[in-house]
Amino acid sequence: MKPGSPRIIELTEYQLATFKRDFIPESVAQKIHQNYAKEIEIEFPTHKTEDKWELKSKGRVGNIPITPGFHIIIHPKVPIANLFGMLEYADNLKIKFPQGSIQCQSLQESYERLANILAQKILERCRKGLYRDYLSKTERLASIRGRVDLRSALQKPWDVKLKCHYNQQTGDIEDNQILAWTLFIIGRSGLCRESVSSTVRKAFHALQGFVTLKPFKSEACIDRNYHRLNQDYQLLHALCRFFLDNTGPSHESGDREMLPFLIDMANLYEQFVAEWLKANTPKGFFVKQQHRVTHDQNYFDRIDLLLCDIATSKVQYVLDTKYKAPDKVGSDDRHQIVAYANALKCQNAILVYPQNLTQPLDIKNDDIRVRSLTFSLDSDLNEAGKTFLKSLLSNTLP
Known part of the structure; x- marks a missing residue:
């Protein structure tokens, strides 16, 4: 560890990691427990843990600056190239990279690469003139x-x-204010090396004086109006959405504190599968996402995905993504997907997992066929998607 650099606590999503008692000060552990309980399980050293710290990520990946001297880095199980591919689909990052140019070795490298692309493109737009x-x-x-x-x-x-x-x-309009706020957030992340940070600062200063710095949430980047004069902003705002979606508020106060950068992998997997299906919808079908089913005036559900028949608009497949890798389908998940299928009078209920289950499910529940299928993240995503679609449309019963 370089002098002055923070101590790094490295985790991998859903994997238990242990550390000696003297590796993590109790004050740091208390901050993890108090401020990041939703992201990380932490067990304090006891006889049960053999006097060691036990930490496990609950499905978030990224960087959490606990204190200036202690950071947590959570690595994804998914190969970085595929994580980037998922983000391209989920956030509609329509970026065409030269072959091999995005072979990043870590999530931080991917973050830096996107930050550099955004800053360079903002500088390019500033040279041409901001949209007014x-x-x-x-x-x-x-x-x-x-x-x-x-x-x-x-x-x-x-x-x-x-x-x-x-x-x-x-030029002091939302289109440009979103860009300024995102650059400000990136600057506070502490995740970029100086070469990229200097480009980000240069782009931010190019906007200063013309644009008011105002906070925005990622939702501001969605469903904006684009036309001939601001068409290139569509990519800029897609990139901004990536950073704003995954950068959380610091638990410390003060403008100089670093911000945590965390990607919710379960949410990303759900969005990725949905966007991939929209881009590769089988002939004769259309996709519905986040379909609301009302049970009574006080209770409703949102179903991840529906695959519907174009000719009749009838729901043919009900799909629910599950970003986990159990040995078999849990009874709660099975009952939930059957309830969804019954509510929509659909005969195909599908649970989608990122890995093959040891005991895959393919059963009949009255008139409903209930299956577990895999949309794998371990290899080429498009090939994995084709394999998933082939299995989905199979009519072979067990």
């Missing part, structure tokens, strides 16, 4: 501009300044 739009403004002016507020003028005839309503073209 007309915003409505109301001001009291010494000369008439736009529409005069007559009621205000009649109420105060002695006021030499008239209340005017007018439109002003400006």
Whole structure:
């Protein structure tokens, strides 16, 4: 470990890791327990743990700066290249890389690569000129501009300044404010080397003076209006969505604290499978995502995916993604997917896992065929998707 660099606690998602008692100060462990209980299970040293710390990630991967001197890095089980491929689908990152250019060895490298791409593209747009739009403004002016507020003028005839309503073209709009906020967030992550950080700072300074720094959530990047003048912003906002989606608020106060960067793998897997199916929908079908089923006025469910017949709009397959690798399907998962299928009068209920189960499921529950299928993340994603689709559309019963 380099002098002055933080001590790294390395974990892999869902895998138990142990550390000697003197490796983690109790004050650091308390912060993990108090602030990141949803992300990490932690057992304090006892006779039961053989006087060692036990930590396990609950399905998040990324970087958590606990203190300036202690960071947690959680590695994904998925190969980095495939994690990046999942992100491209899930966040619609329509980036065409040269062959082999994205062979990153770690999640941090992937983060850096995307941060550098975003900063470079923002600088490129700044050189061409930021997209500008007309915003409505109301001001009291010494000369008439736009529409005069007559009621205000009649109420105060002695006021030499008239209340005017007018439109002003400006670059200080949401399209650009989202870019500035995302660069600000990246700068606070501490995940980029100096070569990339300097590019991020350069892009941020290029926006300063033109754009107000305002906080945004990732939802601001979705369903925006693009046209001939701002078409290139679609990729910029997709990249911003990636960073805003996965950067959480710091548990410390103060502008100089580093921010945790965490990817929810279960959510990513669900989004990836959905987007892959939308892009590769079998002929004669269409995909519905997050379909709401209401049971009564106080209770409803959202089903991950439906595959429907184009001609009749009838639901042919109910699919629920499960980012875990048990030996067999749990009874709760089986009952849930059957309930979904019954609610929609569908005869095919599918549970989708990232790995083959030791005891795969393929049974009949009354008129419903219940199966566990695999959309693997271990090898080529497109080939894995084709294998999954072939199994999905199979009519062979056990």
